[in-house]
Amino acid sequence: MATLNINGRIHDLQVEADTPLLWVIREHVGLTGTKYGCGVGQCGACSVHINDTVQRSCSIRVADVKADDRIVTIEGLSATSSHPVQKAWAVIDVPQCGYCQSGQIMAAAALLHKTPKPTDQDIDEAMTNICRCGTYQRIRAAVHLAANTANG
Numbered sequence: 001m002a003t004l005n006i007n008g009r010i011h012d013l014q015v016e017a018d019t020p021l022l023w024v025i026r027e028h029v030g031l032t033g034t035k036y037g038c039g040v041g042q043c044g045a046c047s048v049h050i051n052d053t054v055q056r057s058c059s060i061r062v063a064d065v066k067a068d069d070r071i072v073t074i075e076g077l078s079a080t081s082s083h084p085v086q087k088a089w090a091v092i093d094v095p096q097c098g099y100c101q102s103g104q105i106m107a108a109a110a111l112l113h114k115t116p117k118p119t120d121q122d123i124d125e126a127m128t129n130i131c132r133c134g135t136y137q138r139i140r141a142a143v144h145l146a147a148n149t150a151n152g
């Protein structure tokens with residue numbers, strides 16, 4: 001049994017303690033925007049926010065999440081896909097296949113929450129998500145655009 005706060009809603013779930021949070025989000029709650037890539041904390045496809053910090057949900061046991069921890073998935077980042085990062089992603093047309101992109105967006109949003117005007121080095125250090133399509137240059141451009149849009 002686990003109680004989770006996901007995107008502002010409380011979910012009481014019948015799950016084993018060692019179930020990965022990613023699995024609970026996708027299979028039990030039905031939010032499939034968060035992706036399974038490597039399953040071992042390497043690729044970032046499964047990135048979500050927990051208390052405003054980006055975390056790789058494949059590598060977190062549901063038992064290690066507290067009932068009052070605020071989990072936010074890509075579906076909860078904004079009600080209308082109008083978060084500055086989402087808007088910048090659309091303007092720059094970042095995605096190629098798209099598979100890694102919800103994780104990239106969550107990592108970028110967490111970066112900007114902590115560092116509103118990141119340098120290229122800040123972006124490279126914070127955004128370690130893997131993109132097999134190689135969209136890294138557009139990701140970097142979109143993070144800068146989002147920073148400028150959000151902060152004037």
Ligand code: FES
Pocket residue numbers: 035036037038039040041042043044045046047056057058059
């Ligand atoms: S699926 Fe979680 S880091 Fe790759």
Ligand code: FES
Pocket residue numbers: 095096097098099100101130131132133134135
């Ligand atoms: S857009 Fe295809 S893996 Fe990143």
